[in-house]
Amino acid sequence: MRASTNPELTAAWATVPDVAKAQERHQEAVKLRRDFSRGAAPAEALTALQGEVIATFTATGKWPADYAKRAAKAHAEAVVWEAEAVALRRLEDVTKAEAENIRDSLSADVLRHLRGRLTEILDAAKSAGEALGDATSAEQAIEAGGDALDAWRRLTALLRDYANVRAASWDVLQSVSGMGPRLRQWRDAGHGQIRGVRLDNVPAHIVDVMRSGAFTIEYLVWLARSGAAFIAESYDDLEANAMAATEPVTYDDRGPLRDLSPTVKAAPEPMPSQIFPHSLAPSLGVLEAAPKQPTVTANPGDPTPYTPSF
Template sequence: MPDVAKAQSRYEEAVRLRRVFRHGASPEAALAAVQDAAIATFTDTGKWSTNFAKDAAKAHAEAVVWQAEAVALRRAEDALKYAAEDARDTMAPDVLAHLNGRLTEILTAAKDASTALGDVTTAEGAIDAGGDALDAWRRLTALLSDLRNVRAAQWDVLTSVSHDDERARLRMWAAEGHGEVRGVRLDDVPEHVRAAVRSQSYSIAQLVWLAHSGAAYVPTSFDDLQADVMAATEPLTYDDRGPLRDMSPRVTPGPAYVPSKVPPQSKTPNLDKSNPRPAPPKPNAVVSDREATTLEHF
């Protein structure tokens, strides 16, 4: 993108100018140096310098000019830094979209060229086969360089518009092989392709696989890449409340009826003392006799 390149170029030039700018002293330091020199001369000779005012004015004026330019260069560097970052952040989606379109062109051409290879898998085999196979191998070699450039630019842009914690995650995702194919779990990607993605060292075999997979893409943003990583790594189905449980109602049979045990010495409680004691209940169990309580004697 011309605007991004221009803003970055201006910022880099401002940095260079500030670094090569001559060293100098502030107006206060310049005056202090003239004063120290005059005091030292007076201490040694007992005579005050007749050129003190002229020397002080000259040193102060030169220091003011130096400080003004130094401050201007610092401000220019800061302003151009923010302008470059703003242009980069603003244009990042367009840059990534452009890279995605360029990737599509590369892989389309690679897919067309790979059909002429047949069973050829090495440069030596292409030389031996000659003809269309050799021409296809040469085209794929050139496309391989383009693929590397697109991937390098992709990670540069994503890193430049991300915060520090996001950059750490970008490095981790790149090392794991994310950010290359969409809608495909990493376990379903051949190991030789994953190894090439992790090392960013592609070969013709990986280029051909990406071309025929139809899943290669360039993320449009950090959030886009993060969503793809989550989709590629999380379980296909899960229950955030734990394993499924059978919650259908269950019928528990009631306990079998067991009649109360009534020993022979049982008595019916007398609820009304004005009436005679009721007849005792009919016993249905035999238990050992027990000693009568105090209340049963009355």
């Protein structure tokens, strides 16, 4: 959970004070680590002292008689600093993990609160939509006056509340799942707002509003009347909603039909034999008379020119 200007998100997280308390502890740990004075690790402290006394010896030719005591003191002070620095770093990591675990485990309560707010808003929008009559714009509502004008004013406030509730639900789902890119992809495709109705059965101008996120009073009234609005209980619930809206309505377990009947083709015409001038009649051996030379029926022709390829 982080600071937000969305009043619906703030109110939703406030229903689970353990999350706010864990987040506060983590912020305190972060501040302690950042305010802790800078220091050096034991090895760094000794290296710095060695460089100092070596430089002194190089310049003066004198080695400090108290070097060992100074080294022991520098090492001890560095050990004390490092021990607290390591503990503060671990404190920050532990409180962060604890805050995330509490947030994830209690996110269902936050989403349940947002679903309740959604129901309240849509119930009020449905009632106001009936009083609005046929008016579809502020000008028409002003012209109609009376109940229609009051209904338009109520719907204007309800539209703002609805947008905040919807944004809060996406924020909670993203913070818990860590799947920001996938959630944005589903949101931009219009998923996660209605259940039980495929988008291809929804009026095109309503789908455009779902995809753009630029909610209108007309859309709010349509949503209230449809009874299909919902807020996902978890990332898996949202994924199932998106898959149900995009997968085919029916399946054929047998797969596509194929015609496997045999194809009958005509027998190919036999190629006539070709006898070239160099052809010889078959002979069974030297003991028999040489057979008559066959009649030439074809010429071999010129060979195909050789074309080198590289």
